[in-house]
C-alpha cells in the first residue's frame with residue numbers, strides 16, 4: 001500500500017503542536033510506576049496523557065497502522081515488517097521536564113518496513129520544529145527560520161574527533177557493565193592524545209536523544225553517541241539526521257547498518273571527514289555495550 005508521506009508529515013506536525021501545548025501548560029507530577037530502576041528513572045503523568053492523545057488521534061486517522069509508544073511499550077514488542085508503524089515519544093527529555101529545563105521535545109516518527117521515513121521533532125519551549133521525509137530533505141522551522149533546509153550552512157569539513165563537540169547521555173542506568181563502559185568511554189574522549197584519548201572540544205549531555213540527533217543534523221553538534229535509548233528516542237530524529245547529510249551507525253566498531261530497535265547508536269554530522277570521525281569515535285569505546 002502506498003502511503004502518502006506528505007500527508008502523514010503534515011498531520012504529525014499538527015499533533016506535535018497540540019502535544020506542545022499540553023506540555024507547556026502541565027505541571028510535572030510523577031506517575032506511579034512499579035518498575036523504576038532508581039531515582040533517575042522518571043515518568044510523569046504528562047508523558048502518559050500526551051501519548052494517549054497522540055495515539056488516539058493517530059489511530060482515528062490511520063486505523064491500519066501500528067503504534068509503538070514509550071508509555072505503552074511492553075518488553076518484547078517489536079516492529080512489524082509489513083505494517084507502517086508510528087513510533088512516538090510523548091516527552092523525550094522527561095528528566096528535563098521535571099526540572100523545567102527547556103531542552104525536551106515531542107517526537108513523532110513513522111517507520112515502514114522497519115525503516116524510519118518521516119520524522120517530526122518539536123520543542124514547545126523554544127518553538128523549534130525539525131521535520132523530514134525520507135528522500136525530501138530535512139527542515140527547521142523556529143521563530144528565526146521558516147522551513148529552512150538543514151544543515152543551515154554547507155557543513156565545514158570534520159577534521160578529526162579532537163575538533164568535535166560530542167553529545168553523550170548517561171540515560172537512567174547507574175550501575176552495571178553498560179554504565180562502566182559509558183563512563184570509561186566519556187573519560188577517554190577527554191584524555192590527552194598521548195594517553196590514547198581524543199581531547200574533544202567539549203562533551204554535552206543535554207537530556208534528549210531526539211534533540212541531540214537534530215542538533216547533529218543542524219550542525220551545532222558534531223557527534224552523538226549513546227547506548228540504552230529506545231526506538232522512540234531515535235526514530236524521528238534519524239530521518240532528520242540522514243536527510244541533512246548526517247550518518248547513523250551503531251555504537252561499536254564496524255556496525256555500519258544499525259536497526260532502529262538496536263538501542264546503541266552513533267550519529268555524526270555531514271561533511272568531509274565523516275567516516276574518519278566515525279572510526280575514531282569507535283576507537284574510543286571502552287568495551288562492549290550489552291543492552292539491545
Ligand code: IPD
Nearest residue numbers: 092093094169171207208209229
Ligand atoms: C531519554 C532521553 C535521554 C536519554 C535516554 C532516553 P525520555 O528519553 O532521550 O537523553 O539518555 O536514554 O531514555 O525517557 O526522556 O523519553
